[in-house]
Amino acid sequence: MVNLDRRLPRPGCDLRFFDSGGTGHGVVFTHGAGVDHSMFDAQARAAQEAGFRVICWDLRGHGASVLDDGIRFRAADALDDLVSLVGHLELERPTLIGHSLGGNLSQTVVKRHPGLAAGLIIVDSTWNAGPLTIMERFGLRLAAPLLALVPAARLPELxxxxxxxTPAGVAYARECFALMPKRVFLDVWRATLSLVDPDPDALTPVPLTLIRGAEDRTGNITAAMPRWAAAENIAEHVIPTAGHISPLDAPGRVSSAILNALISQSRSTEHG
Structure with missing residues (x-):
């Protein structure tokens, strides 16, 4: 686990983050809902060893980025946090890498702030702008109410x-979810759903890489990511036997996919 030794004061929360420094192309890893930056430990280490400037952080309300008393988690605040972090570090068109909620946030930032990022790597996250079937819409509406019915003591295991x-992935997720109060988790879940905004004409304005675990059964990711890849005319990277937290279930395969994408995207930036 990298040491989040730096702070960025933000309204309602001091963000904790790590910056490897250096002159390499910047890479910002944004983790998913309910977990923390350490889910990307293997991938961050591989990127740093390959010469990239690596930034890892804990989203507000997650890990070391503790919310101030009385503050609720909102998607708008998390989006502003990510943009502010890039600006604070004076990163020149970094690549944004986002898992699950981190992927939803990174998609929205790229859409709303043209020119901020040079590339986008999405891991185990749904397509914000993708079309939704009737059943997918129904499932999204039901998700938060159904989770609210689960007793707090059972939620981490579920x-x-x-x-x-993998046992290691399950143990990590259980530990992280156990640290998050149920009310915060439900706020985070609702915020994630609020970022899903179908737009049939939307295409990603920067080079895009899509990665998902073959056994990911979270939301509509298994259906949505292939549709997204087809719409963008790219191939998705499907990681065998991995679940929703594929960076932990298959760290080597996910690291290789991310490194290959980073090398390709950084070359595109250099030439363009």
Missing amino acids: MAKASAT
């Missing part, structure tokens, strides 16, 4: 088993 396929 979410952990739904998130990972």
